[in-house]
Amino acid sequence: MRTGTAEPADLVVLARAAMEGDKASRDTLMAAARPLMLRWAARLVDDPAVVEDVVQDALIEVHRTLAGLREPEAVAGWLHLAVRKHADRHRRRRQPGRLLDFDLQGDAAVGSRPIDPADLAERTEDRAVVRRALALVKDTDRLLLVLRYYGDWPESDLAVLLGIRGGAVRKRLYDARRRLRVELATRSSVTPLVAATDPWEMLMTDVRALLGAMYDLDDPMPALPPGRPPLSRPESPGRLATEIKVLDTLVPLPRGGVVDLTGPIGTGHLMLVAEILHNLTAGGSAALVAVTSAERSPTGASARLWKLLDAQAPAAEYTAVVCAPAGREAEAVGLAERFAGWLAHGGVTVLLAVDEIVAERTGPGLFDGAVGLCDGGPGAVTGLRVAAHAAGAAPAAPWPGSDAEVRLGTAEMVVGQLPAVDVLASRSALLDGDALPLEERTTAHEARALLARAARIRDFLTQPLEVTEAASGTPGEAVPPQESITGLARLLA
Known part of the structure; x- marks a missing residue:
């Protein structure tokens, strides 16, 4: 040594x-x-x-x-x-923050005694145990427990939400805690992700336990099973439910497909990735495995991504970031693909994200066999290439085989539109096939047509001014009223 x-x-x-x-x-x-x-x-x-x-x-x-x-x-x-x-x-x-503030061994009412969050974390060993147990209880129990103990909703607000009296809320919380304790009692501090009979025997008991960290290839790497579970890329993928209106309606992302995230630097690429992850984890078991180039900045792109995610906790807890040194991009991608595949094999919805430097140096084979759906299971891996370009430069060329492109725009960001999606420059194959219901596809195409019409009207109403000619270098224009009225009427016809 x-x-x-x-x-x-x-x-x-x-x-x-x-x-x-x-x-x-x-x-x-x-x-x-x-x-x-x-x-x-x-x-x-x-x-x-x-x-x-x-x-x-x-x-x-x-x-x-x-x-x-x-x-x-x-x-x-x-x-x-x-x-x-x-x-x-x-x-x-x-x-100090609040975890599930009840005694896992007893039936004391909530708030009967103050509990130190550090002591509670010590007794439960790991918050992941509680998250896994929550994933197994009824949806109604999970909603009630998460709102009360993670969202810190008062019982009065829960009563209004559920349309019941305060006493009934306390009874439901009591029953939900009791059922959760049953799940906690049957689960060890780490739960096997695959059965012992699985052909890929795990060296660690749970791949999900490796989330919430950044990895450098020079560090000891996490112990993953050998090989990579098979994924099938569907011909007609379904929608990845991001719970972001502009995406789910006008630029639907294919679940188990490949998505390009393009647009100028500074328009919110990483913010959008973090928001999608946040929404996915709120609705089920999800994770982000990201590969970023170490050449992006002195601290590395991975550090920037991690700081952003850490600020939006608990998103960071569901993320693994692999930092790729120059010349070792393929190695980093290989590790991330195995990581993502095993997570999906355990029923997790995974975003496998790479930046454009890693994508270019990995080559056209990026995502081959690494994205798709798990046969017979709920897990999936969706590929995401984050390819921001410098101001004034041309957008990145579409990635071969991508199913959708989400283009972010400076104009949208300037007017405060978040996320700053340029809908007309974005595309999704889901709107052209039959994977989505006809009514949804029709609505999307009609909305896009309206936005295109609005863009033409906006461009028509924009004109250079005489008083700004010296600063802008563009000669000003004066348009007679009747010409303006006729031109606008023509656009509305």
Whole structure:
């Protein structure tokens, strides 16, 4: 082992020996992992003074629970999870927030005693356990629990929403908590994503546990199953329900297809990706796996994406970002494709996003076999190429085989239209096939025709002014009233 450096193979050897009872190997493992864990912690907490505390707490837990590691090959991902867990707890101590504020072991009424969020996080081990249990309860229970304990809705507002009295709300909350406890009692801190009989045996118990992190190819990579689950790309894909009006009605995104996200830099590309992810996770099991080039800025595009997502928590918890160094884009994409495929294999709706630098250097084979639907399951992987261009430059050429293009526009952004989608410059194959009902396709085409007409009217009503000629360099125009009226009437005919 090189001094101060922990290679994945070294960690595996040390972990195996430590699991067999070799105390010297255990101590060496702790020392070798520390520099890596410090790097990871520095990305997860804003205060440098807290980084050391996070790593110290994580090392104590690693030391205490080493015997519970199932496979030594999973040691890198296991160490990363420990850092994530304690970084989250430190953030909560500084900015206390509410989790499910009820006693998982008892039936005490909500609010009967104050509960420290850090203590609750300690007892439940990981918020992911609660999220998974919530995914299994009835839709009505999930809605009630999420609004009350995550959305912090008061019981009076819930009563108005449901059209019932306050006492009935408390009874429903009591019953929903009781049913949730049943799910929690039957689930361990991490739940197997695939059955033991699956031909691809997992080295870690749950691929979803690896979300909520950035990965550099020079770091130990997360332990994923070998190979990639098969996906089938449908000839007539359905709509990916983004819950964003302009997309779902006028530029529907194909679920399990390939989408281009283009337009000038600064028009909200990453913001739109974050919003789609936020809405998908609110409605079910979803995740974003992103590959970004390290060449974009001194800090890397991945850092910018991560900061944006982290500001829109809990979106960051459902995201994995792989930073691709120059010349290793294909390697990063390969890792992300495996990651996305296994998530989809577990029933997750996945966005597999790459930026234009990664796409260009990976070549036309990007997304081949990596997007589509899982046979016999609800999971899917939708490819997303984020290709922003510089102001004044031509938009990126359509990606071969893309099913839709969402073009963002500066004009839309300037007038405060969010998301800043240029509908007329955008397209979707779903509006031309028969995957959507005829009524929906007809409505979309009619709305597009109205927008095109409005754009022509807007252009007609725009004219250069005499008083701005010196500044604009465009000669001003004076149009006689009757000519203006005739021209407008012609457009309305």
